[in-house]
Amino acid sequence: MSGAIDARSLAVVIFLGFVAVSLLLCGLAAADQDDPEHFYAGGATLGPVGGGLAIAGDYVSAATLLSTTGSVALAGFDGLLFALATVASLALVMRLFAERLRRKGVFTLGDFLADRLGDGSVRRALGVATLVVLAPLLLVQLTTAGHVMTSMFGLPDGALTGCTVASGALMVCYSAFGGMRGTGYIQILKVAVVLGAVTLLAGLVLARFDWSPFALYDAARAGSGAEDAYSRPGLQFGHGLVGALDLIGFQATLVLGAACMPHIMMRLHPIRDARTARRAGAWAVAPVALLCSGIVVVGLGASALIGRELLQAADPAGGTALLMVTGALDPGAAGPRDSPLFALVACAAFATTLAAVAGITLAAASSLARDFTRETGAQGEGKASGKEIRRARWAVVGIGALAVLLSAYTHDRNPQVLLSLSFSAAASVLPPVLLHALFNRRFDARGVRWTVYGTLPLIGILMVLSPAFSGTPVALFPEWDFHVFPLQTPGLVTIPVGFLIGLLASSRPAGGAPDERHRHRARWSAPARARSDA
Numbered sequence: 001m002s003g004a005i006d007a008r009s010l011a012v013v014i015f016l017g018f019v020a021v022s023l024l025l026c027g028l029a030a031a032d033q034d035d036p037e038h039f040y041a042g043g044a045t046l047g048p049v050g051g052g053l054a055i056a057g058d059y060v061s062a063a064t065l066l067s068t069t070g071s072v073a074l075a076g077f078d079g080l081l082f083a084l085a086t087v088a089s090l091a092l093v094m095r096l097f098a099e100r101l102r103r104k105g106v107f108t109l110g111d112f113l114a115d116r117l118g119d120g121s122v123r124r125a126l127g128v129a130t131l132v133v134l135a136p137l138l139l140v141q142l143t144t145a146g147h148v149m150t151s152m153f154g155l156p157d158g159a160l161t162g163c164t165v166a167s168g169a170l171m172v173c174y175s176a177f178g179g180m181r182g183t184g185y186i187q188i189l190k191v192a193v194v195l196g197a198v199t200l201l202a203g204l205v206l207a208r209f210d211w212s213p214f215a216l217y218d219a220a221r222a223g224s225g226a227e228d229a230y231s232r233p234g235l236q237f238g239h240g241l242v243g244a245l246d247l248i249g250f251q252a253t254l255v256l257g258a259a260c261m262p263h264i265m266m267r268l269h270p271i272r273d274a275r276t277a278r279r280a281g282a283w284a285v286a287p288v289a290l291l292c293s294g295i296v297v298v299g300l301g302a303s304a305l306i307g308r309e310l311l312q313a314a315d316p317a318g319g320t321a322l323l324m325v326t327g328a329l330d331p332g333a334a335g336p337r338d339s340p341l342f343a344l345v346a347c348a349a350f351a352t353t354l355a356a357v358a359g360i361t362l363a364a365a366s367s368l369a370r371d372f373t374r375e376t377g378a379q380g381e382g383k384a385s386g387k388e389i390r391r392a393r394w395a396v397v398g399i400g401a402l403a404v405l406l407s408a409y410t411h412d413r414n415p416q417v418l419l420s421l422s423f424s425a426a427a428s429v430l431p432p433v434l435l436h437a438l439f440n441r442r443f444d445a446r447g448v449r450w451t452v453y454g455t456l457p458l459i460g461i462l463m464v465l466s467p468a469f470s471g472t473p474v475a476l477f478p479e480w481d482f483h484v485f486p487l488q489t490p491g492l493v494t495i496p497v498g499f500l501i502g503l504l505a506s507s508r509p510a511g512g513a514p515d516e517r518h519r520h521r522a523r524w525s526a527p528a529r530a531r532s533d534a
Helices: 002-032 036-059 062-075 077-097 109-117 122-153 157-208 213-224 227-231 241-257 274-305 308-314 321-329 340-371 386-407 415-439 445-464 491-507 514-522 526-533
Strands: none
Touching: 002 122, 002 157, 002 340, 036 077, 036 157, 036 274, 036 340, 062 077, 062 122, 062 213, 062 274, 062 308, 062 321, 062 340, 062 415, 077 241, 077 274, 109 122, 109 340, 109 415, 109 445, 122 157, 122 340, 122 386, 122 415, 122 445, 157 213, 157 274, 157 321, 157 340, 157 386, 213 227, 213 274, 241 415, 241 491, 274 308, 274 321, 308 321, 321 340, 340 386, 415 445, 415 491, 445 491
16 A cells, blocks of 8 residues: 555646646746747747757657557557657757748748748648648547556546646647747656656566567567567558558558657747757757667567566557556556655656647737737738737637547547547648749649548548548447448558649749749758858
8 A cells, every 4th residue: 555655646746746847947938928029939949959859758759659559569569660650750840940930920831931922821721731740640549548647646547527627728738838839848848757757667578588689579579469560561550462551551640640740840940040050950859869768768668578468458559558658667566556656657648748739829829819810920021919918818719628538538538549530631732832832833722722622521521531540449439330440540642642642743833923932942952051050
């Protein structure tokens, strides 16, 4: 009993400590948040190290921490591919976009495309894309935060709604009062907490196997029950042609969509110069790579120490593997939730989800405040008003309340479906729009609208007709079966379609004022950027 009391007390202390420190940081950052430049772009004051760590914190979500651990534990080689794709996505986006998206006075993707193309009409289309990408992701993160808080404190299932409301209240406080700088501080704190917890857990797992990765892998393969199949692709989606296509589509969606999320892109705009962008990129990718390495070790440890049957009995997708492995590493605990190690890891998972929902909410509210109104400041000048900041804060409150309400209806559904929708929308719309805008001189506002409004409905239709929506035990509606599209993730179809629509729109005779568009693009040419950096 004393062990349980100590573990629960430790959970309370760590939780209250994280909340107190994060609220203090937001309070310190809120002193000048009525200034639009500080509210939207306060992350520029963090410098390359702080800015990079804030990007890493925004990038690491519940999917990275919990789902990837479960995939490694249950699917072996497929899970390892997912971890590698997670790192590759951030590295690719930082290499392609970190220098090119920086721009003074640009706060959202709508601002960037409006300035880049010389046409403010694209803001609304980018606003729609932003909300479609972020809404399902926000629901998953908020629901996960409620589940983790319930497990952390050993509360009954009936307390889930209250925990979700509490998480939503903290999310609103962080986003509304902290702005970009305050949420940046929270992301840095989250990276330290999560990286420390996962590194400790990975070290304990390796110590169980005499610090031999080969012995760990052999034990994980034996615990999986899949034998040699654990070392080959196919356990996650199947070994047939459809399974191979699903794996390829999922990898492409993850690589192109994970780091193109609007709340991550939002942190690239305030970067001051190319040198700072390169240094921030290194500080963003390094901790994510280290974290994913630890996640792979912990996932293998879960398979080796717990076994496939128990992991799937707790969660068919393996989402509880990270928390369950703590009990196996602390056999002296009275129960799986009575371990101090469980308290530490659960608090790290809660910090991950809470910081993620804060960043997502701020990005969605900023898009609502700037991309859907006629009163947005002039292009490229960042002339936002105090009235707009108040509007953004009210948008934070509204989004938070709506997310808490909707999460009550999704907490017992498979989160993978919503994650697939969010990542597919991000991968199929944002990279085509950004790459065409940066490298295709004929691409204009019409191309943006065609890509957004042509690709998003296709994603929705294919998701509804896929086995992720109906017809399987882990589908969003397992009691129904009307799927006709064989792939669980539509990215293999919708990503090429997004690029093709943008190409077709730009191949038609351009309307409007081409000289105006070319004049805007000339400001973004490589020589111009080099001169500005100098």
